[in-house]
Structures are given as C-alpha cells and as structure tokens.
Amino acid sequence: MNLSNFFAIGINYKKNDASVRGQFAISTEQYAAILQKAVDYAIKELVILSTCNRTEIYGIAQQPEDLIHLLCSETIGSEALFMERCYIKQGKEAIHHIFTVSAGLDSQILGDYEIVGQMKLAVKFAKEKGFVGSFLERLFNTVLQSSKTIKNQTALSGGTVSVSFAAIQYLKEHLQDIPNKNILLIGTGKIGKNTCKNLIDYLNTTNITLINRTNEKAIELANELGIGTANFHHLPSLVDKADVIIVATNSETPILYKENFEHSGKKILIDLSIPNNIDPNTAQLSHIALVNVDDLAKINDATLQMRQAEVPKALAIIQEFEAEFMEWLDSRKFVPVIKAVKKKLEDMNNCEMFHAVYATKQHQTSTDEAVQKAVKNMAVKLRTQYQPGCNFIEAINDFITISSN
Incomplete structure (x- = not known):
C-alpha cells in the first residue's frame, strides 16, 4: 500500500x-x-x-x-x-x-x-x-x-492517576465524613467499575449503591464488591437520597437534568461520561457542585511529575x-514480486521439459521445499540489493540447485 x-x-x-x-x-x-x-x-x-x-x-x-x-x-x-x-x-x-x-x-x-x-x-x-x-x-x-x-x-x-482516580482525589478534597455519605454510582463499564473499586479501596467506604440500565451487570459487580444495588427504574428516588452521584454511562443524551436537583439538598455530582450525561446547566444551582472529566484532568500531584x-x-x-x-x-513492497516468482517456479515444475532435463534428481528434495527455499533466499536478497531481474535469475538457479540436492 x-x-x-x-x-x-x-x-x-x-x-x-x-x-x-x-x-x-x-x-x-x-x-x-x-x-x-x-x-x-x-x-x-x-x-x-x-x-x-x-x-x-x-x-x-x-x-x-x-x-x-x-x-x-x-x-x-x-x-x-x-x-x-x-x-x-x-x-x-x-x-x-x-x-x-x-x-x-x-x-x-x-x-x-x-x-x-x-x-x-x-x-x-x-x-x-x-x-x-x-x-x-x-x-x-x-x-x-x-x-x-x-x-x-x-x-x-x-x-494512581487516571480519570477514575482523579474523581477520588476530588472527593477527598471536597467531602467530609465520607464513610457516612450516600454514594450513587451509575454505570458498570470499565471506568464505572474502576471508580467503584477506587471508592472502596481509597475512601474506605462501601456505602455505595450501584445501578445500571442492564440490572444484571449491576448485581454481578455489586455482589463481587460487597456493595448495594438497585433497579434503574428507581433512579429519581436514589438521586434524592444521595450525597454524591457519579455518572459513568455512555448515553448519547443526559440522564440527569437541572430539574432533578432544583429542590434537593447539597450534592456533589461527578460526570465521567462523554458526551455529558449530566446536563451542564445543573452547575447553575448554588447547592450543587458539578465536575466533569475536563475539571478532573486539572488535578495535579507528585505522581504526574514523576x-x-x-x-x-x-x-x-x-x-x-x-x-x-x-x-x-x-518488506511488503516486495510481496507482488515474490508471489510472481513463486508462481513461475511452480510453473517450471509442471513443465515437461524441466522434468526431462532434471528427471534423475528432481525428487531428491521435495518441490514445495525447493520453491520455499528459493523464494526465501530471493526475499532476503531483494531487501539488501534490489535487482529484480538478477534476483529472478538467481531464484531459478537456487530452485534448480536445491531440487537437485
């Protein structure tokens, strides 16, 4: 190509x-x-x-x-x-x-x-x-x-620096008494799963409710990690109860809007999705702290310097x-030449005149093996010294010599 x-x-x-x-x-x-x-x-x-x-x-x-x-x-x-x-x-x-x-x-x-x-x-x-x-x-x-x-x-x-871990760093800096806070995590893809594990490992909390559109995936992960799970249909009531909501879904449109939080208490919302799965207008509410992947990427520490x-x-x-x-x-540019030479050598073997000349010796080495060796030798020579005509003649000589030995 x-x-x-x-x-x-x-x-x-x-x-x-x-x-x-x-x-x-x-x-x-x-x-x-x-x-x-x-x-x-x-x-x-x-x-x-x-x-x-x-x-x-x-x-x-x-x-x-x-x-x-x-x-x-x-x-x-x-x-x-x-x-x-x-x-x-x-x-x-x-x-x-x-x-x-x-x-x-x-x-x-x-x-x-x-x-x-x-x-x-x-x-x-x-x-x-x-x-x-x-x-x-x-x-x-x-x-x-x-x-x-x-x-x-x-x-x-x-x-330990990634988008999912940056969310943990943000919570450490902006949230008190984390083990007693209700955390709602939406999404069980790779980022959601990593974030969930980081919450448990680095924030020492299992006060997490996991939900996903496919309920079976949420149940499987929740059982593995020893946390709670709920049906996606209960999202509105779960949102009301949560202190922290982390969204790591792949919806093409937001799943949470400003209207969901206009009468709620203080909450931290973390949107790990692209496109945004939490309506950016939600940040207009004074009692809501909303951060997305761009905000989290600004977190810097000694690990990044290292x-x-x-x-x-x-x-x-x-x-x-x-x-x-x-x-x-x-090396791929020689493939057409090599294929053409291989075809010529195979045609030679099917030629009656070739058989007549080399009839006494041609079966001492298998024809397939002789062709392969001759083509391999030619491929090496093409890479070191590209002379198609000479290389072709040498391949024929190699084939006859190998066939006869």
Whole structure:
C-alpha cells in the first residue's frame, strides 16, 4: 500500500472541551453504521477510537475528506465544526500519533493506561466487521506491544492517576465524613467499575449503591464488591437520597437534568461520561457542585511529575517499535514480486521439459521445499540489493540447485 493514503484524523481535549467532544462521540451502533457506509467510499481498512478524551478515525483512503465525511455522517456535531477543530495526520506522522496515544502520552492525564483497553475494543470491533486487514492488524499489534513494554519498563503509568482516580482525589478534597455519605454510582463499564473499586479501596467506604440500565451487570459487580444495588427504574428516588452521584454511562443524551436537583439538598455530582450525561446547566444551582472529566484532568500531584520524567524513556521505546513496523512495511513492497516468482517456479515444475532435463534428481528434495527455499533466499536478497531481474535469475538457479540436492 501507499503509506501516504493512511490517515489518523480526530478531535481531542487539547482544543475542544467536553461539550464539543460529546458531539462527536461514537456509540457502538454509530460505529457499526459507519463501517457499513465505508464500503460506499471504497474504504477497506478502518478503526474508530472514541473515548472521553478523543474521537479519532484511522483508515486507508484516497483523501482525508472521505474519512471525515464518513465519520460525521453519524455524529451529532457537523462536518463543518469537525473540520474547524480537527487534526489530520498522514503517513508516518499518523503512525507515530497512534503509538503515543496507546502509551498514554497523548492522554488528558499523562500515562492514563485506560486507553489501552479502549483501543483493543475498538480494533476488535472493526476486525469482527472485516475492516482490519494486514496493514492495520500488524500496526495495532505492534502499537499494543509497544504500549505493554512501556508499561512494564517505565513508570509512565505508575502511581494512581487516571480519570477514575482523579474523581477520588476530588472527593477527598471536597467531602467530609465520607464513610457516612450516600454514594450513587451509575454505570458498570470499565471506568464505572474502576471508580467503584477506587471508592472502596481509597475512601474506605462501601456505602455505595450501584445501578445500571442492564440490572444484571449491576448485581454481578455489586455482589463481587460487597456493595448495594438497585433497579434503574428507581433512579429519581436514589438521586434524592444521595450525597454524591457519579455518572459513568455512555448515553448519547443526559440522564440527569437541572430539574432533578432544583429542590434537593447539597450534592456533589461527578460526570465521567462523554458526551455529558449530566446536563451542564445543573452547575447553575448554588447547592450543587458539578465536575466533569475536563475539571478532573486539572488535578495535579507528585505522581504526574514523576510520570513526566519517564516520557523520554517511553519515546525511545516507541522509536524502536516504530522502526520494526516500518521495516515490516518496507518488506511488503516486495510481496507482488515474490508471489510472481513463486508462481513461475511452480510453473517450471509442471513443465515437461524441466522434468526431462532434471528427471534423475528432481525428487531428491521435495518441490514445495525447493520453491520455499528459493523464494526465501530471493526475499532476503531483494531487501539488501534490489535487482529484480538478477534476483529472478538467481531464484531459478537456487530452485534448480536445491531440487537437485
């Protein structure tokens, strides 16, 4: 493939607040619809990553506008707004960007490792739909190996800083007598689950009620952690009783509005969702403290300073894995030549004249083995000294020699 046709296009937290990012957040249903439409654009390899920090589309296309139009055909936000706020990375720059994203170097909270699980799910979904070919398969395998190496060999993700943990830090700073406060947690996805565990581990409280639209998931997690659960239909009464409400759902529209709190007591609301699942207008109420992922990302401490010192090590590891991928990609340009030579060698073996000349010796080494060895030798020579004509002649000589020994 032509590397100039590979693009990474998206918007993230650097230029867009949660309200804008929410307009381009992609649900599973939207993701599936986009992949269905991709056929009309002759796009065969495509992955979309949508998190609280970003929405990015990675794909092979004739022009970036095709990917942008395709993505925005399913978003609330307009194509014009996306074009105004997005970044477009091409070729090697796009590849490097994906490596940095997977490592947590481009996260709103430096080193946030939750991105890895989200990237794996995004690739898995696209692969199941047939949109991960040899290029993206190899790229993301290498990217995830790089991320794992960075996790194991550096302290970039060390300590306890993530969006879900930042919520815990916020509560520590703004709430007294936490074990006696009623906490309502809505959502049992990865972020919701991590937040729930952090509440128990770091705030020493089990005074938590967990709810989810799919009640079975809430019951399963609640039983595992030894906390309470309730049916989603009881949300209004649970909201009234709660001192703290944490929302980590993936609804396309808010599930809680200003009207839900106009006559309530003092509450802390934490919205970990993109798009916002708590109406931002709720913050207008004087007795309500509402924070979202952008607010939480501003929390800084010694752990983040330590992570910053690990950035050069992480970049050095990325450089090694990028070089490995580019070497693989470079070798791919010889695939058509190698396939053609292999076909010629197989045709030679089916030629009666070849059999007549080498009839006494040709079966001493299996034909398949002879072809494989000759093609392998040619592949090595192509990478070191690209001379197609000479390499082809040498492959024929190798095949005859190997066949005869």
